Amino acid sequence: MRDERAAERRRQGALAGLRGGREQPLIGGPRRAAARPPRFFTVHLGFAAAEPAVARELAVAYAEALGLLRPELALGAAALSPADAWHRAERLFCGAVGPDGERCADVADHPGFHHAPGPGGLGWGDGD
Template sequence: MRDDRAARRHREATARLHGDGRDGPLIGAPRRPAPRPPRHFTVHLGFVAADPAVAREHAVAYAEALGLLRPELALGAAALSPADAWHRAERLFCDSVGPDGERCADVAGHPGFHHAPGPGGLGWGDGD
């Protein structure tokens, strides 16, 4: 015969706490859940390209198009890597910080001045 004294004591203690004999958790949920601060997330988009140079061109085009549709995206953080080697990610955009705190929206390794995003964006640095 099975000894279920511990289970019976638990049911009795729970019934005394609830007062109605129902079985439930002894600890309730917090009354006000603590708000979580906003976090950064990353989306990984896969596509096929003939070589790394073509892949970089496609990735820059995809990132710029998404940036036009969703201005809140952090394009400076966009990176490209082989699908099976995320640890070899390379930045797509320059992202240098300008004198007024703006960031260069040109492709990584570009020659000449840095340019802030948008038409008529401020240019700075050493250019031709």
């Protein structure tokens, strides 16, 4: 009669090889344990206006008011477009970069100096 211990060891070794030598599930957890960095999102607010000039004034007022309530909003990215033509969006604020890296918080296509956000913000550029 043969010794069955050698055959049993080979069988156990083969099964351990199929399991990867461990008793863990085949599907692992997520590789990235850290949270993802924040991303930018856009909110589209609809409102009625008689003409584009009035719509621009209202949009600037809404954006500035929201910026006062929520300072984390990126006002430089605010844009205005007709409700049925988002591809025709026009920026609302200048956004020119100043000498200290700040961006102009004035309305787009404004005349005169550029102005940093906040009361008493730095002015730069060619003024009138």
